[in-house]
Each structure stands twice: as structure tokens, then as C-alpha cells.
Amino acid sequence: MPKLSVIIPVYNGEKTILKTVESVQKQTFFNFELIVINDGSTDSTLELLAHLREPRMKVLSYENGGLPVARNRGIANATGEFITFIDADDLWTPNKLELQLAVLQQHPDADAVYSWTLYLNEEGTAFHQGEQLYFQGNVLPQLLLSNFIASGSNIMIRKQAIASVGYFDPTLRSCEDWDYWLRLAAHCAFVVVPKYQIIYRQSTTAMSSKVEVMEKHLLIVHERGFRLATSELxxxxxxxxxxxxxxLAHLCLNYISGTNGAKQAYQKLRQAIVLQPSLLLTKKTQVLLMKIGLILLFSPKLSERILQEVKTLRAKNLESINTYS
Known part of the structure; x- marks a missing residue:
């Protein structure tokens, strides 16, 4: 049976790390090693991990180097034929490893597999579904348009593919996963498990200060991606x-409060529409415009209450996640 390496990079993850490790322990596929890269945590992360009895787990501690460096350290210590990552605040459904591995074994020509994503709210009480996508084979055109993989907690890779693609770029402080998936897609075929298996926890922590950083790195990765692409793309x-x-408009609206966030969101959305006027015909853009209009027309408190009601109607109870396994 092939051996898998599961890599968890963690920095000050005391609030969520045990739940993340538990979701790995509950996997229906058992033959894996669990490598936790402690990226210079200063909270109780190490103490919590020390109390776990898990013979497949090893915890390696380093000075803080950032997420890409932590993932690279995990890769360097991995012995598995297949490698996958999960961030220290995310979760998997129990059959994630089993089904992704099975699909890769059924497609020896493919080097990477992804699944669909559920988005969990910060409190861990409700979630909403990401898109159901079926892109396979050469997925570079679709990945150039957006990071449909959604997070670093999704893909499983054949270790042999890393030899041709290399490691995560340590100079990137955001969007390093999209950069890596683009490089993978330029060399490798992808396959999909058409099931919701990744549970991505959304966090508002310092997000407003990260919007500018994210914009900078999105544009860097965008430029790099099109350097990889052929003239036809x-x-x-x-x-x-x-x-x-x-x-970026969506981020501004959700993570920068009041009219300031709405104004910044409008500026970003306006740039998007100038570049691609057909966006005005899409439901996604129309909903964004409606939200921006609500905040600018009404008081921040009233608009927040209306938007919260909409979110509550869209969200599903956490207990129903079990139906996706």
C-alpha cells in the first residue's frame, strides 16, 4: 500500500490545531505519516501536540519562516509517495485521503488531485458550499482565470512531480498556493474527486490590513502565470x-467595516468591470453591487443587519457536513 505524507504547517494555532489533527486521525485511509511543522509558535501549540498519542505523527520545530517555508520544510522531511497539506485551522471529511489517492491510482498520467471546498464560518458553527467544478487534464487555462483549488489544504501530489516543479516560493507572503498550483498545472495533469472534502475556515483576523498585501501578491502571481502560458492563452x-x-472587492466588503469598506469595494469592482464589462451580466457581480449599494445608501448598522440575515439564510448547519462524506 502506498505511503502518504500529510504536512501541517502551524504558527500559533492553539485554538484549532487539535481539531485539525483530529480530522487527519479520523481518515479512513490509515497508512500515512503526519508531519507537523511548528513554525516558531509562541503560544501553547507545542504543549497541546505533546499530549497527543499518535505514533504516525512527528513534530518538527523551527524558527518562524512563514507558510511557504514551513510547507517546504515538510516536503523536505516527507518520505511518502504522495504528499498533501492541511493548514492548522482547516478540516477534512474522513474519506479525503482515501478517495483522492484512489483517483490518482486510477489515473497514472495525472500528478495532482483536488476536491470541492466547504467554507466554514469563524465560529465553526455554519458553512456554505464552494463551486462544483470538474476541470481535469490540462487545467492551466482555468487556473489562470482563478485559483479554483481555493486553499493549500486541498491538493494531493505525487512526490515525483515536485522534482520538476520545485518548492513553494518563500518570497511570497500571500497567494503562494495559487503560484504553486499554476506551476504544477504547467507540467502536470490534474484530476478531481467530485465531492466536498475540504472544510476551509474563514478568518477575519487582520484581514483588513492584508487586502493590500494580497492585491500586491495576486498581481505578481497573475503576471508569473501568464509567463508560463502559451500565446494561445x-x-x-x-x-x-x-x-x-x-x-478584492469581495474582501473589502467583507473585512473592512462600514462605508470605508464599501467605497474600497466599489473602486475594485469598477476596475474589474472596466477590464471585463460582461461581468455586469453575472449574478456574482450583481450581488456585490447590491451589497455595496445597501451599505452606501443605509446606515452601516442597518445594512449589516440585512446582510447578516442573508448570510444566515445561505449558511448550513455544521452538523450536516457529515452528509458529504
Whole structure:
């Protein structure tokens, strides 16, 4: 039976690390090693991990180097034929490893597999579904348009593919996963497990201060991605850039409070529409415009109450996650 390496990079993850490790321990596939890279944590992360009785787990501690460096350290210590990552605040459904490995074994020509994502609220009480996507084979065109993989807690890779792609870029402080998936897609075929298996925890911690950092790195990765692409794919460049600005508008609206956030969101969305006017015909853009309008027209408190009601209606109870396994 092939051996898997599961890598968890963690920095000050005392609030969530045990739940993340537990979701790995509950996997229906058992033959894996669990490598936890402690990236210079100063909280009780190490103490919590020390109390776990898990013979497949080893905890390696380093000075803080950032997420890409921590993932690279995990790769360097991995002995498995297949490698996958999970961030220290995310979760998996119990069959994630089993089904992803099975699909890779059924497709020896593919080097990477992904699944669908559920988005969990910060309190861990409710979630909503990400898109159901079926992109397979050469997925570079779709990845150039957006990071549909959604997070670093998703993909499983054949270790042999890393030899041709290399490691995560340690100079990137954001979007390093999209950069890596693009490089993978330029060399490797992808396959999909058409099930919701990744539970991505959304966090508002310092997000407002990160919007500018994210914009900077999104544009860097966007430029790099199109350098990888053939001339036949360059026509996607404007659409890709428009998707970036629409995503940034969403971040501004959700993580920068009041009219300031709405004004910044409008500026980003306007840039997106100038680049790709057809966005105005999409439901996603229309909903964003409606939210921005609500905040600018009404008091922040009233608009927040309306938007919260909409979120509550969309969200599903956490208990129903079990139906996706």
C-alpha cells in the first residue's frame, strides 16, 4: 500500500490545531505519516501536540519562516509517495485521503488531485458550499482565470512531480498556493474527486490590513502565470485580472467595516468591470453591487443587519457536513 505524507504547517494555532489533527486521525485511509511543522509558535501549540498519542505523527520545530517555508520544510522531511497539506485551522471529511489517492491510482498520467471546498464560518458553527467544478487534464487555462483549488489544504501530489516543479516560493507572503498550483498545472495533469472534502475556515483576523498585501501578491502571481502560458492563452489575461479585482472587492466588503469598506469595494469592482464589462451580466457581480449599494445608501448598522440575515439564510448547519462524506 502506498505511503502518504500529510504536512501541517502551524504558527500559533492553539485554538484549532487539535481539531485539525483530529480530522487527519479520523481518515479512513490509515497508512500515512503526519508531519507537523511548528513554525516558531509562541503560544501553547507545542504543549497541546505533546499530549497527543499518535505514533504516525512527528513534530518538527523551527524558527518562524512563514507558510511557504514551513510547507517546504515538510516536503523536505516527507518520505511518502504522495504528499498533501492541511493548514492548522482547516478540516477534512474522513474519506479525503482515501478517495483522492484512489483517483490518482486510477489515473497514472495525472500528478495532482483536488476536491470541492466547504467554507466554514469563524465560529465553526455554519458553512456554505464552494463551486462544483470538474476541470481535469490540462487545467492551466482555468487556473489562470482563478485559483479554483481555493486553499493549500486541498491538493494531493505525487512526490515525483515536485522534482520538476520545485518548492513553494518563500518570497511570497500571500497567494503562494495559487503560484504553486499554476506551476504544477504547467507540467502536470490534474484530476478531481467530485465531492466536498475540504472544510476551509474563514478568518477575519487582520484581514483588513492584508487586502493590500494580497492585491500586491495576486498581481505578481497573475503576471508569473501568464509567463508560463502559451500565446494561445494570453487572451485570458484581462478576464483573469478582472476576476482578481472582483475578488478584492469581495474582501473589502467583507473585512473592512462600514462605508470605508464599501467605497474600497466599489473602486475594485469598477476596475474589474472596466477590464471585463460582461461581468455586469453575472449574478456574482450583481450581488456585490447590491451589497455595496445597501451599505452606501443605509446606515452601516442597518445594512449589516440585512446582510447578516442573508448570510444566515445561505449558511448550513455544521452538523450536516457529515452528509458529504
Amino acid at each position: 494570453q487572451f485570458l489575461k484581462n478576464q483573469s485580472l478582472a476576476n482578481i479585482y472582483e475578488f
